[in-house]
Amino acid sequence: MNPLWTARAIAAATGGTASADFTVHGVAFDSREVGKGDLFVAMKGEATDGHNFIDKAIAAGAAGIVCETAIDHPHVRVADSALALNALGIASRARCHGRIIGVTGSAGKTGTKEALFAALDRFRPGKAHRSVKSYNNHVGVPLSLSRMPSTADYGVFEMGMNHAGELAALTRMVRPHVAIVTTIAPAHMEFFGSEAAIADAKGEIFEGLEPGGTAIVPFDSPHYARLRAKAEQHAGQVVSFGLGAGADVRAVDWLPDGQGGSLVTAQVQEALLCFNIAQAGAHWVSNALAVLAAVKAVGGDLPAAGLAFAEMAGLAGRGARHRLALGGGHILLIDESYNANPASMVATIDQLGTESADRRVAILGAMKELGPGGEAYHAGLAAPLVAAGVQFALLVGEEMAPLAKALEGRIDFAHVPDHHAAKERLKDLIRAGDAVLVKGSNSVGLSHLVTALTNGEY
Secondary structure, eight states: OOOSEEHHHHHHHHTOEESSOOEESEEESSGGGOOTTEEEEOOBOSSOBGGGGHHHHHHTTOSEEEESSOOSSSEEEOSOHHHHHHHHHHHHHHHOOSEEEEEEOSSOHHHHHHHHHHHHHHHSTTOEEEOOTTOOSTTHHHHHHHTSOTTOSEEEEEOOOSSTTHHHHHHHHHOOSEEEEOOOOSOSGGGOSSHHHHHHHHGGGGGGOOTTOEEEEETTSTTHHHHHHHHHTTOSEEEEEESSTTOSEEEEEEEEOSSSSEEEEEEETTEEEEEEESSOSHHHHHHHHHHHHHHHHTTOOHHHHHHHHHHOOOBTTBBEEEEEEETTEEEEEEEETTOOOHHHHHHHHHHHTTSOOSEEEEEEEOOOSOGGGHHHHHHTTHHHHHHTTOSEEEEESGGGHHHHHHHTTTSEEEEESSHHHHHHHHTTTOOTTEEEEEEOOGGGOTHHHHHHHHTTOO
16 A cells, blocks of 8 residues: 655655654544554644653554654654644645545535545545545644545545634635535624625635636525625636526435435436435435535536435434334434534424424534524524424523523423433433434534433433
């Protein structure tokens, strides 16, 4: 297997000095994620200093270190490790001759990124690369770039932001040939005055497009015109996707497939494609349309993409579905515990309403970073819960108080302060025949409930 980086190449990219010749096959900045043959980048953070974990990284199998001090292990010494990681990411992008896709949006980034990778990897096995987990910030993006093999035909990178200007810096590092905005929703409203301002910040992704690149924008968004105008300043081609008539890539028809997914007929510009999506919900139909637009833009294979959608399993924290034994029967657990904003909350509550079950239970955690409108956004979930036929809602976190008030006299609910109390409440709540949705911002910790349920603690 060809090495990902040599010590000489790392030194050349970062302006550092190599202590010895070595090669690496991966890159990590968290010592807990180091594998055999990896490069460990020891960075100084606000809470910890990676230099304190160099011995741990070596013990885990690291073949080399990027660090700011001289050590007794093979290393490249640099003035600033964080800047060195940036430089390594930029060098990786510069040496890659494949087609690069950037993905952003208020929701659906990770799912769209994973579906794109699955589609392109099915077309060219072993020749597609993507950012892992949700590594989409000023550290995660250069890390993901630095992990990309020079021989990759395709690279797919997720980019996020919570302040204006952040995405502009990331996209100029990624330099995508195709840039996607999945959707615009009131996420991170604490840092923005309006959804329009969020749309402007997401539109920064187009600023890094390679000459003649393609911008892919959500036709059904109320901010479509704003996004398109921004895209037209930087893109050689603008392609719209959506469920509505008039989109360049649109769902001609779609319906539940009876197994939790959807059967879709899509018009992809001049092509017509029928395929199954294993993932549930209208939001996944929209994600799939964006993926198809990107696959076509980079010269991928549409039928291969269609097959990839049918094979995609749910992502942990982002729609994974578990059928779990309980009390002589089973429950359906829908794990959406990683993230939440008003738009994604409504989408997943709507999907819960389509599930066949004796009882529908929603375990909802607080939505973070919503700013002054937070109370109204939380209270606004009452109508979707009622419309979805949810029989019981377990609300977690103090921000859920407005929703608790809005639900009084409408459906049964309980309001608890944190995930610890929610876990205790589950003992008397869940029963066979239930369909259970678990969704909230990651910091609320609802993943602990998912772990308890999947481990059979109830």
